[in-house]
Amino acid sequence: MNIIITGASRGLGYEISKILAHDNQHKILAIARDKEALGTLQSGAVHGNILAFPFDLEELAAKKEMFLSSIKKEMPHVDVLINNAGFLGKCNFDEVGCELSEKIFRVNFFAPVALTRLLLPLMGGLSNSHVVNIGSMGGFQGSAKFPGLAYYSASKAALACFTECLAAELSDTNISFNCLALGSAQTEMLEEAFPDFKAPLQAHEMATYIADFAINGQKYFNGKIIPVSISTP
Numbered sequence: 713m714n715i716i717i718t719g720a721s722r723g724l725g726y727e728i729s730k731i732l733a734h735d736n737q738h739k740i741l742a743i744a745r746d747k748e749a750l751g752t753l754q755s756g757a758v759h760g761n762i763l764a765f766p767f768d769l770e771e772l773a774a775k776k777e778m779f780l781s782s783i784k785k786e787m788p789h790v791d792v793l794i795n796n797a798g799f800l801g802k803c804n805f806d807e808v809g810c811e812l813s814e815k816i817f818r819v820n821f822f823a824p825v826a827l828t829r830l831l832l833p834l835m836g837g838l839s840n841s842h843v844v845n846i847g848s849m850g851g852f853q854g855s856a857k858f859p860g861l862a863y864y865s866a867s868k869a870a871l872a873c874f875t876e877c878l879a880a881e882l883s884d885t886n887i888s889f890n891c892l893a894l895g896s897a898q899t900e901m902l903e904e905a906f907p908d909f910k911a912p913l914q915a916h917e918m919a920t921y922i923a924d925f926a927i928n929g930q931k932y933f934n935g936k937i938i939p940v941s942i943s944t945p
């Protein structure tokens with residue numbers, strides 16, 4: 713399968729990429745800003761099937777032609793898109809400036825929306841494609857909420873709702889859209905959000921679930937927001 717994953721330089725995205733790369737039938741295009749970390753990821757792939765693609769997703773709108781033509785050279789068809797890149801931006805609501813609040817939405821909502829829109833012509837058609845949006849329990853209706861995460865959680869709620877809407881609007885295509893609302897997994901982002909909390913899952917454990925879901929989940933789900941959580945937070 714041809715797989716694009718964002719936020720692959722560390723945390724869950726790094727682990728998901730490594731797991732997917734064990735199957736030499738997969739080609740993985742790994743996107744993030746940190747060139748060095750992506751280089752390490754690429755050179756560690758035993759089948760040579762990870763391609764580092766350093767890119768700042770906040771620049772997608774301005775560079776979309778260049779971005780799309782580079783992707784097309786590597787992948788004429790995209791089977792799986794994992795919108796995993798995220799930005800926490802923890803800050804009390806009354807201290808959040810415009811710039812930070814907009815950045816949270818740019819990375820967590822507008823970037824996956826723009827990337828999905830841009831890649832639509834390369835997805836579906838005669839073969840299936842699966843778009844997996846990585847959401848959060850923070851953006852899951854009725855879940856526990858935490859101080860400092862208002863914009864982050866709201867951006868993830870928007871991403872979840874977007875997933876449901878696209879599945880309805882594009883129901884006559886061969887593209888499935890699902891959102892995984894993650895509970896906690898031990899990564900740098902989690903440490904920033906909850907410094908004293910130890911997550912019940914290590915990054916590679918959560919990544920194992922996500923990698924399997926990205927490959928197989930569309931057989932069972934479309935337009936779903938699925939909580940993947942055994943703890944609070």
Ligand SMILES: NC(=O)c1ccc[n+]([C@@H]2O[C@H](COP(=O)([O-])OP(=O)(O)OC[C@H]3O[C@@H](n4cnc5c(N)ncnc54)[C@H](OP(=O)(O)O)[C@@H]3O)[C@@H](O)[C@H]2O)c1
Nearest residue numbers: 719721722723724744745746769797798894896897899901
């Ligand atoms: N860990 C958890 O407990 C947890 C819980 C709920 C939801 N999630 C969600 O799961 C996803 C992964 O989380 P994580 O814990 O692995 O986070 P992380 O360790 O902070 O990693 C975030 C990734 O996003 C990338 N990224 C951020 N801004 C970017 C930009 N402008 N352009 C391209 N890439 C960008 C970062 O790469 P660069 O800095 O190299 O660009 C990094 O690879 C996120 O969407 C997060 O919201 C995580």
